[in-house]
Amino acid sequence: MTTTQFEFLPNELIHYLYEYLDDYDIYFAFNQLNQRFYNLISNHCKWSSLNFLNKNKKRFNQICHEVLPNITYDHILSLSLCDYYPSSFIFSHLINQISLFFKQFKLEQFINIRILKLFDIQTESHLIEILSFSSNSLHQLYHLHIKTYQISAASIAHITLLFSSSLKQLILDTNCEIRFYNTEISRSNIEYLILKQEIHFYDLKYFVEYLPKLKYLNIMLSDIIYSDNIQLIELEKLDLKIHSNETVENLQHFLKQIPKLKNLKLIGYNVNDKFIYGHNWEFLLLSLQKFRFIFQHGSDCLNNEKSVEQILATFQGFDMVIQCNYSKTSIVVCTLPYVENYQNLEFETKSLSNKLCFQPYRNVHKLKIQELPSDNRYYSTIQSLELFNIISNQNIQNLFKYVDLTRIKHIIFFGDLNLLTNICQITSNLISLEITSEYPTLEFLDSNIELCQIFKQKIKHLFIISYDWFPQEKLKQLYKTFSNLEELTISLKSGNDIIELINHLKHLSYLTILYDDQEIRECDRQRWLKEKTWLTTFSIGNSVELGQDIMTIWIE
Incomplete structure (x- = not known):
């Protein structure tokens, strides 16, 4: 049996390396090596x-x-x-x-x-x-x-x-x-409560009477009633969603009853313009350490630089870095650095700040871009990138100015394939890709040997999302390009396509297939796969979601 260099490391150093792995990874990677590693695992994995x-x-x-x-x-x-x-x-x-x-x-x-x-x-x-x-x-x-x-x-x-x-x-x-x-x-x-479903104000008022120690609350209120004696005296952080029928006065009265509030995230859907101006929140901003106000609107008068400068001016005079991001549908006023780990640039976004901030977007790890921003922002920690219809050469060059592409592990891509080629040439950590069969990805690969080789080497997880069936004539190119896949999600109309796909992808460990074949619905799928494919030991599940049959296969 060959002895690896790793096995010459002392036990103390191996224990140190184990600190960077979870018990699952340690157990399944080292359990079968030898008695020494079995003892090390037994001592380390609690x-x-x-x-x-x-x-x-x-x-x-x-x-x-x-x-x-x-x-x-x-x-x-x-x-x-x-x-x-x-x-x-x-x-x-x-x-x-x-x-x-x-x-x-x-x-x-x-x-x-x-x-x-x-x-x-x-x-x-x-x-x-x-x-x-x-x-x-x-x-x-x-x-x-x-x-x-x-x-x-x-x-x-x-x-x-x-x-x-x-x-x-x-x-x-x-x-x-x-x-x-x-x-x-x-x-x-x-002390910490998140309610994902919408609730009425009086239900909240009654509920928090049982929670005198509550410090963090995340809720969506269907209404806000002008009411006293809300029992939130220990609350320090609030994430609140409200709707268009609310008034500034009712919300102000509610927030004034939270004396220890330090961190506020407020999302307003089609609220009155009065919500946007800082002078309405002066009583809060003097005590808040962080805030993020997101106001969705339909007003053309609020998506120009002059109006945003006026809005930002109403937030001056406070000892914090405040940024105002604006597009044609929303205005976001927040403290920096940006507090969320996900950001969606749905429309052309511009920003103004009252002060400079070092790495203002360092907390953002997942980014969705439909239109590139019009300012000089930079994202240095992105691991998951979602791109839609960024096609011009100028935009391709600008993307590299906005995002550090070397850290990206997962890409959701709908757009120009030359851009995808450029990204894949740069990022060294890419292992996962989500595309749609409506885009001519596979035809493009016929003439792009370099990208084909990159996909073959890097992509282990592929999700082909489509409202239509994957074309049979493209299957051969799929096997050629993604021959080392370990996980695949795809829509295939016939049982013959399923058999062909499995027999060509020998490294699969997990497969999700949306299908439309009456014969498969009625047959013994376990026996059918054993007879038609290379699979021997595997588990299979079948479900129906949104009217579509979905077959899942675990390959052991």
């Missing part, structure tokens, strides 16, 4: 965090059957499960992690768990069973995140785990109203 959110079925089964039976459950501090796996930015498929996990384990076994995330639970009774009967044993639970669209408001109000004395952070992402009109509920210690 498995305090079980995060299955982006784990395929094979990894999920290995952890549940190989690892968990051999560790002490008391060491597990975090558990994250999801019934859907995000195969791309658009599609996902059902894998039932939650039901499979809790058939083998009970939540109350993990008595020291501090973080629990349950996403896309499919049945209301299952969620209630998991959370209600475990509340008496999970005394260390600190963070709870629930995402489900299969639960009623009445059921949420009676999940006692939501009001565990140890719980400090709660995120609820549901499609039902939040109403806790339950006299049996005691005061909660929650």
Whole structure:
């Protein structure tokens, strides 16, 4: 057996290197090497965090059957499960992690768990069973995140785990109203709360009476009533979305009842122009440390430089760097550096600032560009870049002025393919690409050998998003160009195309196919694939989303 140079490293240095990897990567990379590395793994991997959110079925089964039976459950501090796996930015498929996990384990076994995330639970009774009967044993639970669209408001109000004395952070992402009109509920210690669904003002007022220690709140209000005695005396950070029917006076009155507010993000949809001017927020700006006001509007008088200068002037006199970004649909007034990790340049965007700021966009890691901005901004930390219809040579050159392309790992691309070639020549970290079959990407590759070689070497994950079926005549070019794919999402009309695709892509580990073939719907798909393709050990799932059949295949 060949000995690698890595194996000559001392144990102390290997432990140091392991600090940069999670337990999953360490286990699956080094577990089968030799007894020495097995002992190193046993000493290092504590498995305090079980995060299955982006784990395929094979990894999920290995952890549940190989690892968990051999560790002490008391060491597990975090558990994250999801019934859907995000195969791309658009599609996902059902894998039932939650039901499979809790058939083998009970939540109350993990008595020291501090973080629990349950996403896309499919049945209301299952969620209630998991959370209600475990509340008496999970005394260390600190963070709870629930995402489900299969639960009623009445059921949420009676999940006692939501009001565990140890719980400090709660995120609820549901499609039902939040109403806790339950006299049996005691005061909660929650300090951090995100409600993804829209709620009424009086429901919020009643709800926060149970949350006297709340410090962060993220909500969308359907209305704001001029009302006193809002119990938000400890709140320091607020993310608030409002609609066009609100008045500045009602919002001002609400915010004045939050005495410790330091960080405010306010999004207004088609609100009155009065919301935009700084003198309406003078009572806040003297105490705020960070803010971001986003006002969507339909007024032509607000998208010119003179008007924006007037708006920015109303925010002068405060000891902070303030920038005003404006386009034909919105105005964003915010402190710098930019606080969000995602930015969308949907229309031609310009900006004015009251002061200079070093690297104002250093927090932005995901960028979507539909029109290049008209100022001198620069994004140095982008990892995911989404581009639409940037086609002129001038725009191609300008893109390099705006974005450091060397860090990009994922590209969503709809536009001029010469630009894509230039980007791929520069970035060394690119592994993932999302395109649409409507654009002539594959025809372009026939005459661009350089880009074809780049794709073959770099692209491991490909998502072809389309409202139509992938043309059969383009399949040969697809196999040639992306021969080393490990993951693919594609729409194929016939079963013959599916068979041909699988037999040409030998490195696939995960495949999502939208199809339209009655024969496939009615047959034994597991047997059909074994007989027609090179696949031997694999798992298969089938679902229907938005009227389309979706087949998912895990290849082991």
